[in-house]
Amino acid sequence: MHSLKAEHTLIISLREVLLQEQNLLVAADIDKLDPLTSRKAELINEMALTANQRHRSLAAAGFARGEAGMEAWLAAHGSDADKLLWHDVLDQTREAKELNRLNGMLINRQLNHTQGALQALRPQAQTGVYGPSGRTATSTFSRGFVAG
Template structure:
């Protein structure tokens, strides 16, 4: 197989891998919004497998680039692509790969933000239950602030 066809195959594998990862990230986003913990756990395992696969395929492409261009850098990859008969197709697919990589990164960051938001909410709820931290004054059934010097026992909440 000529280098251009091999590189095209590697990039196509990366795109397919990222598409699978993107699908998992979308499912994870919905599960986070729904607070579906069992599904989140399953999707986290699936995401980790997809990331491992993606990492392996990316390493293969990087090794291929290094073998054929004597170095692994974005410039070396562009030089290698320019020397191939499928330069236009390779450039297009590499652009798709880059765009999909950006989408996955952004969606993963958004999911991370949702997780942090849920953690803050949970910590806040625990602070209220434990009556610790800077939760502000909470009011009793009598309509006035309770003393903050109560024990930190969750069982009394």
């Protein structure tokens, strides 16, 4: 249960970071994302370590690793509070996954917008211009340099 309480704390923290990230993405305040990205990576790493610890504890107690093993352990040994905590961890995890998915969509939208702006700044190639040979010619303008 110690491992599960730690996971619960971590997933709530991750969810808060994802919400902050989403607010920054909506506001297009990209400069403030770096610290959140680092914190998000730290939390995900800590969550993985904590989940692995829980899986090892379940296996040592004779239960399967993962959700099925946790459900079986809770049915055999868990209190109502333990079960509520486990279900809240699962709910918070689903919400965090959805927030992360939405944030990914916001990032892609911002990237597409930036790429569109860059494309608008690039010179457009002229098509349909034919040279003396009858072949399509690309017009390349060269400005000569005259030294005097």
